[in-house]
Amino acid sequence: GIQVEQSPPDLILQEGANSTLRCNFSDSVNNLQWFHQNPWGQLINLFYIPSGTKQNGRLSATTVATERYSLLYISSSQTTDSGVYFCAVGVDMRFGAGTRLTVKP
């Protein structure tokens, strides 16, 4: 199956800082999503982005399918952004190990 690698595994920021999370995948895909898992364990959809760029408020994402990576940008981070960010790819939705983000006040 497709291999999915996320980096960095952990990220600690001060409130207001910007960050970039990366998702690499081993094969071409036509399905990619970013999720945020909140402290209560619920997975929340952020972006469905098999290619191109999307923006939603302070978050944006870019997928370069031909180069097999996707980036999630978080600007002006807030403490509520803390949690684990996952990307999932492929028809059978394989997940990376996640990036744990901690935003300090």
Place this chain on the structure above:
Amino acid sequence: DVKVTQSSRYLVKRTGEKVFLECVQDMDHENMFWYRQDPGLGLRLIYFSYDVKMKEKGDIPEGYSVSREKKERFSLILESASTNQTSMYLCASTGGPFSYNEQFFGPGTRLTVL
């Protein structure tokens, strides 16, 4: 509002018991998934289903089976629970095999096997 529900948030079972985890979606989605999540390992796919009565093994199917008799319901079965199956179990659904949509998750079931 889209909804994926799971039968229990917390479940405690004994070794050797047969365990049923139920998942129901109300979005008429064709695809449904079961994952388990363990610290440091992310989400690992156990089984998924493209249609009623159809199933595919994921990365870690050993010790599990599934049932999809109706489109809206996807059940995960632990035939004989073991302590190494203590984990968070997450169910998800998406649209169709040729029209990839957003994947929606249920709240999870935290299973403890004693």
